[in-house]
Amino acid sequence: MSEEMNYDVVIVGGGPCGLSAAIRLKQLAGDDLQVCLLEKGSEIGAHILSGAVFEARALAELFPDWEERGAPLDTPVSEDEVHFLRGPERSIRVPPALVPAPMHNRGNHVISLGLLCRWLGTQAEALGVDLFPGFPAARPLYEGDAIGGVVTGEMGLDADGRPKPHHEPGVVLRARYTLFAEGCRGHLGRELIERFGLDAQADPPHYGLGIKELWEIDPGRHRPGLVLHTFGWPLSESGTGGGGFLYHWGDNLVSVGLITDLNYGNPWLSPFEEFQRCKQHPLLRGHLQGGRRVAYGARTISKGGLLSQPRMVLPGGLLAGCEAGTLNVAKIKGIHCAMKSGMLAAESVYEALAGGDPGGGVLEQYEQRYRGSWLYDELHRSRNFGPALHRWGPFLGGLFNLLDQNLFRGALPLDVHDRKPDHEALRPKEECRAIEYPRPDGEISFDRLSSVFLSNTHHEEDQPCHLRLRDPELPIRLNLERYGAPEQRYCPAGVYEILEEGDGPRLQINAANCLHCKACDIKDPGQNIVWVPPEGGGGPNYPNM
Template sequence: MSRDVMSYDVLIVGAGPAGLAAALRLKQCAQKTGQEISVCVLEKGAQVGAHILSGAVIDPASLNELIPDWSVLGAPLTTPVSKDEFLVLGERGAWRIPVALLPPLMANHGAYITSLGEFCQWLGSQAEAAGVEIYAGYAAQEILYGEQGEVAGVITGDMGRTANGEEGPQFAPGIEIHARYTLIAEGARGSLTRDLEQRFQLRKNSSPQKYGLGIKEVWRVAAEKHRPGLVQHSLGWPLASDTGGGSFIYHYGDGLVSIGFVVHLDYANPHLSPFDEFQRFKTHPAIRPLLEGGKRLSYGARAITEGGLQSWPELVFPGGALIGCSAGMVNVPRIKGIHNAMKSGMLAAEAVMSALAANRGHDCLSEYPTALRNSKVWRDLHAVRNVKPMLSRFGTVIGTLFGGVEMWLAAAGVRLPWTLRHQQADHECTRPASEMPKIDYPNPDGKISFDKLGSVALSNITHDRDQPCHLHLLDKTESVSISIEKFDAPEQRYCPAGVYELVVTDEKRHLQINAQNCIHCKTCDIKDALQNIVWKPPEGGSGPVYSAM
């Protein structure tokens, strides 16, 4: 097939905080040294920010370094954190933990509440003003390799193929984008990252990556209930102690509240539905009054990398590097990773500039992991490296206590000499349905709690129905049958968008994939017990178009 070819010095896949920070840093370095370099950023969403979802409370440390005058330039960071609250929920009651008892690193003083989508739109405008070329609506579908096996760029997905894979009347082949260096900034569980990890064996020395599923809604609440700058977190009900997770509630902007729920995907019970746990959480007596009389504006979900330092793969490969949450930059107890993702992109950019200045070609950017290890990112994540393993091994209550002790020791300058490894990948934690209790979720009331399809409608999904299914089953028969019979088709519950549906015909059960509902959270790729589902990007521009998420 004949394809158009475009060539750049540096290609960045993903216009999230890591990718955009890397792009801008490249141009800043080039201007400082007098070099001329071309930088391209590919974004699979219809626009920058369309697929971006986070709480989000931003630590501005990396932004201060990247753009010191960000406030003058109109960055959408206008709601500073004014108060922290931490709750432990029982089924009916709530207990507030005094802030003085929390490890200092969990404080949010100096941070800002915002929409990460809006922040990335602004950051993208800064990058474009510096000369970066950003192409939204183009999904990087395949890695392009050079003669020596090095990464030499990507091929974007074809446009206009029909559901059966044939060329439709509007067909246009994907483009080959060549680059001397390629930075992968896809976020959690990216398809290119997965391919690179397998080809270059990037995970041979690391623990399995761990993930959470974050589900979020944006509400406009009554003025008398709005407390700008309030950051509230909780753990406990409705999750059992053996299931990790918790909530966030952030007050910001003009009467806006971000409310969300994170479920760690190493839970065992296949009957559990993270979406329904979130809806149930909102009905708690300590939470429901805030939302009563308010209006739900947006809905979305996204996987979160939670493995920490011990789950980092090798970060470099011939011709490029993994940055941001393609590697895993989230500090789990802080519930923050944006500043770390940005810093990783900036350090990778500086390594690329050194390589280009020395005309080294497509070699490994060895300066990048070295710089990262000597940075605040490493120190930030090293202090909490054992928290997630403790939660997985000991449950929420004991794991939180042990993790809290270690974080207090870190605050006092005492670092324990061991690092706990993760014992299992999330999909390996799922138990057969017959061994686990069923969960009876209440029907939504349509005021505080809602159903999946009504929620997905708020994600502004745009999927052309007549395009190939981007959710690939490696085995369409036996593995699907095992999932249904042994695990009671957990796909229909762990997916927060109603993509997977168990349909009964002639007394037989089969799995139906409603790919047009997909909001690109990638939970199915992570949590499928048999690893039979592979998520690939659909046609460029498809998926959610999040509003202020």
Template sequence: MERESMEVDVVIVGAGPSGLATACRLGQIAQESGQELSVVVVEKGSEVGAHILSGAVFEPRALNELFPNWKELGAPLNTEVGGDEIFYFTGAEKGSKVPNPFVPKTMHNEGNYVISLGNLCRWLAEQAEGLGIEVFPGFAATEVLYNEDGSVKGIATGDSGIDHNGEKKPSYTPGMELHAKYTVFSEGCRGHLGKGLMEKFNLREGVDPQHYGLGIKELWEIDPAKHQQGLVVHTAGWPLSESGSHGGGFLYHMEDNQVTLGLITDLGYSNPHVSPFDEMQRWKTHPEIKKFLEGGKRVSYGARAIAKGGLQSLPKMTFPGGLLVGCDAGTLNFAKIKGNHTAMKSGMIAAEVISKAIKDGRGSDELTEYKSQFESSWVFEELHTQRNFGPAQHKFGNLLGSAFAFVDLNILNGKMPFTMRDTTPDHDTLKPADQCKKISYPKPDGKLTFNKLDSVFLSNTNHEEDQPCHLTLKDPSVPIEYNLPKYDEPAQRYCPAGVYEVVEDESTGDKRFQINAQNCVHCKTCDIKDPTQNIHWVAPEGTGGPNYPNM
């Protein structure tokens, strides 16, 4: 069976905020100008929003531009931020609230909203469809297609009905090719097609390595007496400070007596014994967090890496036949801990450039004008102003790094006469296990703290079991022969879903590396943090993975 093909003007890979903003703006331009544009969005999740996970305190700047009447249209922005609190935890029971005048101004959230990004993406998909865009959930883009001249021709969706040995099952269905004048890659952080495009077109030449954090999130229903709708709480310090790691926690009060909370662990940590999942469980036991959760019920769980390198890590975003937008490129503003507004705006700029190019009769060439339009936008200005925040956190730690940020942002307005660099990739930061302090994490109590497998159950994660493993090893010997003796195989701990295990044969004592791909929540941490870059994440069959409600 050969793959069928479909010719369109624009293919968009990924129905996150950047991809859907691109689609909506293309639809608007077509309606306003009478231009005929055929646009297709493919999304690997079982539905739009199924794989979307974000804090999220949402800055509506880009949405205001895209849909000025979003309130009348029913956008799910229901809870305006009503208060900001920032704490620095100095221990398991200790900490202090940071006085408002000393908080970097990027952490103030007046005019922002506590939202479910998954629900916002579902709403954006409805708007896109109303503008004539075709949105296809359940189709994983697995391959970039190229024209004879080397330009991007489009993408192919993955075959389904292939067993774990690569053989065709009776249910086999070939994927489909989507050919386009231009293809927009909006896969989110560490998109696997975007990663390949960066290598093929050398898009990272001259820029710093991308840097990442792992965000682990839970959704709780809490006692109405403890609920303060619109309250936004951020924390730094303990427990990550005990292992020399960086990052911080968040707890946001949504509507309906729900709170969304989590911990972001900087993936530049050096101690291979660190378990971001267990750090997050421990963080919840601090009195300032526990006081909201006691008597409540955990209703959902998820995890996702974020690209936080900022301006210095931003690759070239154009190549013949396509663009990278949003977190596929790395447009998140870490000084704000926000990337949804910047991702949307990057997609909106892409739409304007693409529609003009197609109107001018172009196709498959490089949209070099995108660079100048991006650099003249408020996204670039914002990233440039706050460019030193992330490197300062890495260099000085949370406390001194935040003090530096206060001077840089509040006093000098981001006009330091230098740009800090951070040139060590996150996978190169681990020290040998025998040089680092072992960490003994407390056992979960099943009420406030939980284990990985029970957590994965709440993410509604599912994959067709009899399919090729989507977590591929370049060299299967590396985990046991190299990573285990040197780093105590850190995949056992950095994965927040219990995917990786070192299993010992009781009779022989031999050890093997086991991959429980069924558990994978598509966070991409393994692809980022493996010290030898031996793990390569590829898309599983469409609809596989988590199914997040209200996340």
């Protein structure tokens, strides 16, 4: 029999959104409300990965004395550059006047989001929030037509789903209101959006796959606070959107990465290999030469913007942060947006419960608060940024965004829609040029498996596969035959392999390698792969990503 626990509010997700919501609730309610937060990673921050350049606006609202409290914002932006990579050797620095205004980073900080979330976790715990790392929420708890909490995942099942000797059933966590803050493409959020039709009036969501490495470099090359963004090569060779980043911070540390838009068409493209090529450009290689990689990871980001946002309220539940698509594509930032949306959700829940609300209702005041906030204004002004690049490409779309953002401040009276889901953009393999990627040199570029090793990824081997196929035959019948098995290339961890056997090819799923990036759940052309959480604590263990 499952254990049951009762709370006023259950929060799913220990990222910046969920932690900010938990803190704001306890700031308002003190001991009057019992709040718990579930995090699927082994500890707060273990699954957190971001660039990251951080705008402290929401943090300053949450903790006006954040500096005195020791928030890990130690590297202010000192230099801010955008470069167009014209090819594997050439580049042009874009004059600041021609960079869309939201991309400027004066006053921001280069941070580790993992370290910030760990710090937020200590603040939440000090306020009395019950933190439960290593406990993924497996499914919503439905009570009639409303959400009444969540059920955590079972522990100790074997690969066939049978209980092992140390089996523990999931815990039922009942709540008057449940806040879903799982981050981009949360599996519960996906279920709730579909079940309650929350996206009926929205454009399809759009995503990018961010792949990042952390390097320790020669102190003589270190320029603390340098923020460098790139666009163009190598993604431009295949007509793919996205761009690179390189940030100097900490003790001789550099965060370097590439975001690949997941609406790409060529099934032979590999975001991992594109990233390895990108680092070989002299502009980036010069920063990394002589250094060493210390960490690797990947995560998808929500890029659809305001026009792709679902409704954020449902009976007994609320969606917030990247779960609801609050990332600001124009700024290439989502942390401050996630924090603010979590705070708005918390304020709405507190107002309802303090006024005698028994729970289970639809908190329309959350969406009203959102529409009256600086967050909504910011996202409304940037609503066309991503769709314009998707529809018209980096040059025409970029020109539109320059005029929209710098001249009209995002106030042009039109909406640019992108109504084609990312997975439908993939073209048949015969229509596309195969891409031959160079072998890694072991100095700047590397292979997948040595990269996954640096993510500290671990899963219990004898457990049900958390990458589920709706139709086990579709990977061969559709993916291989029509698209050349693109899952072998879009996965940044080598999870998927086509093996040739006596009775024909079959798909091998190496689930133990999974970084929980969710790219397969998004990009699979048949929408056949469904990501669900593995046993609690499984996955990457990022130290400071």
